[in-house]
Amino acid sequence: MSDHIVSAFTDELDKLAADILRMGGIVETMILDACSAVNKNDVELAREVVARDPQVDKLEADVERQIVSLIARRQPMAHDLRAVFSALKVVGELERVGDLSKNIAKRAQRLDENVGPSMRKGIYRMASPVSRQLNMVLDAYATGNASAAKAVWEGDDDIDQHYNSLFREMLTYMIEDPRTIGAGAHMLFMAKNLERIGDHCTNIAEFVYFQATGEYLLSTDRPKTPQIDG
Amino acid sequence: METTITESRETLTAGTSMDETQGLTYPRIECKNINVSYGDKQAIFDISLPIPDRSVTALIGPSGCGKSTFLRCLNRMNDTIESCKVTGEIIMDGENINDPDIDPVLLRSRVGMVFQKPNPFPKSIFDNIAYGPRIHGLAETREDLDEMVEKSLRRAGLWEEVKDRLSSPGNSLSGGQQQRLCIARAIAVRPEVILMDEPCSALDPVATARIEELIDELRKRYCIVIVTHSMQQAARVSQRTAFFHLGELVEMGETDQIFTNPRERRTEDYITGRFG
Numbered sequence A: 001m002s003d004h005i006v007s008a009f010t011d012e013l014d015k016l017a018a019d020i021l022r023m024g025g026i027v028e029t030m031i032l033d034a035c036s037a038v039n040k041n042d043v044e045l046a047r048e049v050v051a052r053d054p055q056v057d058k059l060e061a062d063v064e065r066q067i068v069s070l071i072a073r074r075q076p077m078a079h080d081l082r083a084v085f086s087a088l089k090v091v092g093e094l095e096r097v098g099d100l101s102k103n104i105a106k107r108a109q110r111l112d113e114n115v116g117p118s119m120r121k122g123i124y125r126m127a128s129p130v131s132r133q134l135n136m137v138l139d140a141y142a143t144g145n146a147s148a149a150k151a152v153w154e155g156d157d158d159i160d161q162h163y164n165s166l167f168r169e170m171l172t173y174m175i176e177d178p179r180t181i182g183a184g185a186h187m188l189f190m191a192k193n194l195e196r197i198g199d200h201c202t203n204i205a206e207f208v209y210f211q212a213t214g215e216y217l218l219s220t221d222r223p224k225t226p227q228i229d230g
Numbered sequence B: 001m002e003t004t005i006t007e008s009r010e011t012l013t014a015g016t017s018m019d020e021t022q023g024l025t026y027p028r029i030e031c032k033n034i035n036v037s038y039g040d041k042q043a044i045f046d047i048s049l050p051i052p053d054r055s056v057t058a059l060i061g062p063s064g065c066g067k068s069t070f071l072r073c074l075n076r077m078n079d080t081i082e083s084c085k086v087t088g089e090i091i092m093d094g095e096n097i098n099d100p101d102i103d104p105v106l107l108r109s110r111v112g113m114v115f116q117k118p119n120p121f122p123k124s125i126f127d128n129i130a131y132g133p134r135i136h137g138l139a140e141t142r143e144d145l146d147e148m149v150e151k152s153l154r155r156a157g158l159w160e161e162v163k164d165r166l167s168s169p170g171n172s173l174s175g176g177q178q179q180r181l182c183i184a185r186a187i188a189v190r191p192e193v194i195l196m197d198e199p200c201s202a203l204d205p206v207a208t209a210r211i212e213e214l215i216d217e218l219r220k221r222y223c224i225v226i227v228t229h230s231m232q233q234a235a236r237v238s239q240r241t242a243f244f245h246l247g248e249l250v251e252m253g254e255t256d257q258i259f260t261n262p263r264e265r266r267t268e269d270y271i272t273g274r275f276g
């Protein structure tokens, strides 16, 4: 897209996108680090992840302020309007992803250190496709690529299937050895958080798609595996 | 040709179906292949455009793209410009208004016009409004005339402000009041169509809001076409928007669609303030 006649308008939209991508980058590492802390029983890393969350909240507030001011001063139209709308929505989704990652990190700190590596590994394995979804949708956001956004949107079904199998795996551990029930419950919540992060990526994909095309993706058209926890 | 009209009617119906003004969604005016030249310089290129009734159609586009020229076709105001030549059909009520048999004076009583600069006649407020009904013989008695003046001023949202000073000169009013006086004058002759060429460009935000409120009220009754340079105003007051560029109609659609998701790159560049 060519530049605005008022060049400061282009600069402001660019800054908005840059801030959102920066926020997305922080949140992405929060997911990976939180799950890696679970995997390696690294309480220090978990604490660090929790400490990153206020930074995310601050970025959110800052982006929101930019958006309100931009709407008041520039009254964006057409693609600009969609970009501002989508920025406002995406920033909210990212903040939620930050919260969910923080929650995983908090649980990582509370996890009994005797929980075995095979149980820990399950969460870590699920983190990688989830963070990849986020990474890909942020790429789609950065480049305004509607088909890349749609691919992420369709990819959420894999996350759901991953969640279902992890859920079964945890149940098996808990049935086999009731002493793992406490840890298993934490693990189930962590898996659920990852699954919900996947949903937030799907939402972001919808906004990126709308921003790029002006059309809405309909959730009814999305491939969907029923979830094991109802 | 016939299919184009049918299609445009369908889109019109689709476009206004959500509106509270039900029923009359057929085009009030059907413009077909309009070309306009000033001497040997062509200003409008083959524009076809249906204009729906009981709604507001906004014409937008960069300066010099032919909005005013096109608007003036709709009441044959271009007749008054020596060098100006108009071809094509403009169908209103089954008649081509460009037909030589059509009396332009009578036509202008059916198609009222409000200009950028308020232009009250150098007469009293009362006479500004009464002038049209008098020359068109719309009022039988003095009472009829009084009633018409009051009704028009009320409809234009000006009555309360001027009812005690009807004999003061029209140009003693503020700019915004004068503009509403001109709108009252335009509607006094019971037009079917009201054309407005940048009616708010000389007004402050409060006066502008009053006019916009009035336009919204008037659209329940009239077919309104407004030229405006304010994208926000077009977005606020109109149901359909047409984008003109270099004398061509680039895109026409529901106002929401034009401002959230225009189909044409030229429209996008213009409304978002980009270099074309």
Ligand SMILES: Nc1ncnc2c1ncn2[C@@H]1O[C@H](COP(=O)(O)OP(=O)(O)OP(=O)(O)O)[C@@H](O)[C@H]1O
Binding pocket: B038, B043, B061, B062, B063, B064, B065, B066, B067, B068, B069, B070, B081, B083
């Ligand atoms: N009376 C005239 N004689 C000769 N050329 C004219 C006349 N009126 C308009 N034009 C030309 O026709 C073209 C369209 O002018 P028009 O006034 O319709 O544009 P517009 O879209 O209303 O512009 P603006 O937004 O500045 O009012 C321009 O190139 C203009 O110079």
Ligand SMILES: [Mg+2]
Binding pocket: B067, B068, B069, B197, B227
């Ligand atoms: Mg003009």
